[in-house]
Amino acid sequence: MLEIKNLHARIVDDGTEIIRGLNLTVKAGEVAAIMGPNGSGKSTLSYILAGREDYEVTEGDILYNGQSILEMDPAERATSGIFLAFQYPMEIPGVATMEFLKVAMNEQRKARGEEPLKIPEFLKRVKDAAASLNMDMAMLKRPLNVGFSGGEKKRAEILQMKLLEPNLCVLDETDSGLDIDALKIVSDGVNALRSPDRAIVIITHYQRLLQHIEPDTVHVLYRGQVIKSGDKSLALDLEANGYAGVIGQAA
């Protein structure tokens, strides 16, 4: 589903190269964890996948379902089924969460040539999804992410992910700022989305989240490259021995 080939990318403003020849393949149905120390390029990778303009791809390609997505803008990538759960979701003052959900869902439907959702159907979907994440409907009347706690923001991200039904889910440090109860709820939400035709990429610093969402593959990112790949035991190994060992081997 996702194939990243020899990707090189730099920051447009100052030319700093962040991704330096990254290779990664994630199949449909797979849950892949990307781990790595701070500054290894994890978040940058998620931004590049989503099409953020601050980064420029200088070499290599990103194939999604066999097609390059480099020329697509963030909205086009989103409607093609790529979803990024942000580490720091943005506040959108004055735009009720509910309203935002409706606009996003209907824009995606429009792009796919589908009719907008009827209001009762929309409400039903939102209610069901919110209930499964233990979210209060009253919260959805508030402006998106404005005044939300860290945990509420992350839940709101997963809610959007559920409702938009993407094929490729990228979760950037979704566990940061979550207490143990919220972590459980969010993880359950992600697990519920596991399906044979959906790939999930989990970017995380710690192994903690992977106790709740069990990955099929684990990849260690360091200095803009995947330096080691393995199964879930690699995550346990990293937790026990730190990144130093793996980095040492690669060097």
Added chain:
Amino acid sequence: MPAVQDTIDRVRKIDVDQYKYGFQTEIAMDKAPKGLSEDIIRFISAKKDEPSWMLEWRLEAYRRWVTLDEPKWARVHYPKIDFQDLYYYAAPKSTPGPTSLSDVDPELLRVYEKLGIPLKEQEILAGVQKTDASELEEPSDNVYKSGRVAVDAVFDSVSVVTTFKKELAQAGVIFCSISEAIREHPELVKKYLGSVVPTSDNFYATLNSAVFTDGSFVFVPKGVRCPMELSTYFRMNEKNTGQFERTLIIAEEGAYVSYLEGCTAPQRDENQLHAAVVELIALDDAEIKYSTVQNWYPGDAEGKGGIYNFVTKRGDCRGHRSKISWTQVETGSAITWKYPSCILRGDDSSGEFYSIAVSNGYQQVDSGTKMIHLGKNTSSRIISKGIAAGLSQNTYRGQVSAHRKATNARNFTNCDSLLIGDQCGAHTVPYMEAKNATAKFEHEATTSKISEDQKFYVMQRGIPEEEAIALIVNGFVKDVIQQLPMEFAVEAQKLIGISLEGSVG
């Protein structure tokens, strides 16, 4: 950054073609020769069958006007207007006053239909009540759900059709064209016309006093709550006709009225001058709510041909505990010069000003309000949201003053500006003056840019760039949109989106 050139290209594309309300209708016009003189004023007054006192009033204004100079203090720039090169009177040719829609020139009705404005006159005439809010998306809390609107449509200069008159008359409300009011209710017009904006007020108001051709008149008698929202759709049509409406709204003791004004204009090669005067008078315990959505032609890609909008709007809280509230959404015009104001004369009276001013392309907006606190315990509230895109300049200019006797005057002002792109400008010019030590004025102002982070986030959910901007901007102006009656709120949100098309690279 490459985005800059791209932005310029996009802005360049904001052309006449993109102005969807730019079209002209062909209806035979009856008009005065070009230029302005005492004879023209006599012509206008005669055309309108006015009593002699009205003609004298106009002539006096004219004689004063010739001695005045155009004001220069606003932050707007435009070529000199040749006031002798304009037509001052144009009326649709028709038999005297139609009494129902079926009597109206079908061409005229098609114009309204083309505008797509929420007139729904047929529905209203058929007695269909729009109380079903489910049709509308996410109605905000503070909206009127009466769903009934009486329309006094101004086509160029003469009111063509007035609906709902009978029902209003039963309630004792007078809602008609100002010309009709001059003929039918001279005592009221004589008493109140010019009592808020005197003929000597300012250059444009004085000009208006001399040549105004039409506008609305509303009188809500003591203790009456106007049973429906009153609405006028202004529309300029005949080429080169300066339009000079005069609106006068009076709410007697304990009365309430909500008035909506909205407008679109056809495209134009030459600049059109618009200099309206609106006077509101609220007596003891009365409340007037005045809402405007303004979407006149802003000009082509070079900023040519747009409408010059020099308006004087003022409300007089003449009575104790009276209240006047202005809400405006300004998206059109090449130049906007407009300061809806409140004179808080009665004790415990209050004034409000909620404004959204969107500028794009080469538009210039200089708008704001004045809150003049004269009475005791008076309060005022100003919420202004300016959005500048393209190469536009957007200025908020406001004055809050408390006079010597205005003990415990209160004001809260909040001015937020949002910039889209880096070639536009937002300016805030607040004047505050308290001559009474007990006055409390608060002022907050912010200027921000739509952040790339926000835009990226919204787009990542599958919302295309322009829609993403419109969504963020509509969030930014939410506080003001909520003040609008529901019919207008929905339209205004769409309009803001349309106005910002082509503003991003």
